[in-house]
Amino acid sequence: MVKGLGQLLRGAASRLPARLLRPFGRPVALLFHGVEARIVDARVQTNHHDLAGFSDIVKFLKGNFDVLPLSALKEVLRHPARHRRSIFLMSDDGYANNLTEAAGILADFALPWTLFVSTHHIDSGRRNPAFLARLFFLFAPDEHYVIPHLGPLELGPPASRAQAAARGIARLKALDAARADEAVATMEAVLAEGDLAALLERFRSDAFLTWPQVAALARRGVEIGAHAHFHWPMHGGQTKDYLIRQARLPRARIEAEIGPCRYFAYPFGNTPDIGRAAWQAVRDAGYDYGFTTLSGSLDAGINPWLMPRYGLRFREPRLASLVPALRAGNPRLRAWQRQMRD
Ligand SMILES: [Zn+2]
Incomplete structure (x- = not known):
């Protein structure tokens, strides 16, 4: 049986040197949540990189890839093959440590990034x-x-x-x-x-940013996107009204507090967390792109409101091979998107 390119790449990522995989590379989106100086209980602080691990990843990205702002995505999607090393870096939820820990490191390396905030939690300070x-x-x-x-x-x-x-x-x-x-x-x-x-x-690690803190990040050049209003799944078990609010409200809140909001990321973001009515609500709320947490690479054939992203593990020693191999997720992503058509 002939193996698909995806299967070959997936196997290859663990065995082949990065330089052999590099020609297969395509633009990708990478995701983190929070960054803490010290993790005191890994069972609880499941969303947070420790500072040293995060610094290693950032340094590696800076040295080996082109990290671009999301405003470049439209152009990149026109010619994915010319952007084999392009990366879009993102953070979800809106933890206060994005300002105190992550922002400084990313600024030191001059890396652009997008922060997706769950606006109810920024409004209220209520934990996830x-x-x-x-x-x-x-x-x-x-x-x-x-x-x-x-x-x-x-x-x-x-x-x-x-x-x-x-x-x-x-x-x-x-x-x-x-x-x-x-x-x-x-x-x-x-x-x-x-x-x-x-x-x-x-566990102050899981405290959310306030609006003035989100505004401070925006002034430092961080793109602010929406991560729904409540940090909760947008699957088919939710009412249509709820999904419409989850798409519309955060955009309205961000535009009132910060400025234009063109991008959305689904809470949790995997296949059980996103229903057909969810991406339609995101599209209808006027976002340019929506991001899941399914692995894959970014190309023009993908539903723009169901784009793939890879969630960075706390240690990523094989990032050079892993990034070009993410493309291996696209057949699964496409199959799922076909089921989700309107
Ligand atoms: Zn989240």
């Missing part, structure tokens, strides 16, 4: 619901709980908690937003009887 749920599963006292829409659950010894968190958060994400909200509010109420304030302080 998945983060609050993680605190509950990891730190709520050993007990039997009844959480609305998740049913009864038993929290036991510390060793079992990480798995309980992964399972519980996956179930939460599948719920519609109103039900998920009720469930998370119940978890938060449990934590509030104990040391919620201390936990929030201990």
Whole structure:
């Protein structure tokens, strides 16, 4: 059986020297979330690079690729083969440490980047619901709980908690937003009887930027895009009204506080997190492009509101081979986009 180019590249990325893969390279989008000086609990701070690891990645990108602003994307898509080393760097959510940690390093290396903010969380300072749920599963006292829409659950010894968190958060994400909200509010109420304030302080890594801080980043040249209003999936289980609000509201908030908002990134951003009505709402809200977290390279044949991005791991020792091999994700991306056609 003849292997597809994608399969060959995927296998090759782990074996071949980067210089052999380089001719296959195409423009890609890379994603990070937060950056912390020190990670105190990796089970909780799942979204944050440590400073040293992030610096290594940034240095490597600067030395080996052309990192471009998103305003260049339209031109790059006209001639992807001429942009084998072009990268668009992005950050999701809008953590305060983007200003205190990431922005300085990226400025030192003169790398342009885009920050996608979930505007409800910038407005209110309320933490990401998945983060609050993680605190509950990891730190709520050993007990039997009844959480609305998740049913009864038993929290036991510390060793079992990480798995309980992964399972519980996956179930939460599948719920519609109103039900998920009720469930998370119940978890938060449990934590509030104990040391919620201390936990929030201990994990300041997950605090959001304020609008003046987002504006400070914009003044430093960071492009500000929308990451929905609530940081919650936009799958087919959500109502159409909810999805329309998730697309429209953040653009209106960013345009009121900062300036033009042309780009969108879906919360979580994988296939179970994005429904057909979601990308249509993003298109209809007037964004030029929307970004998922499916792997692939950027080309003109892709639905502009379902563009691929690769989420950077905390250590990326093989980035030189990995970036050209991301193109291997395109057949899967295209197959999914065909199912999502309107
Ligand atoms: Zn996010």
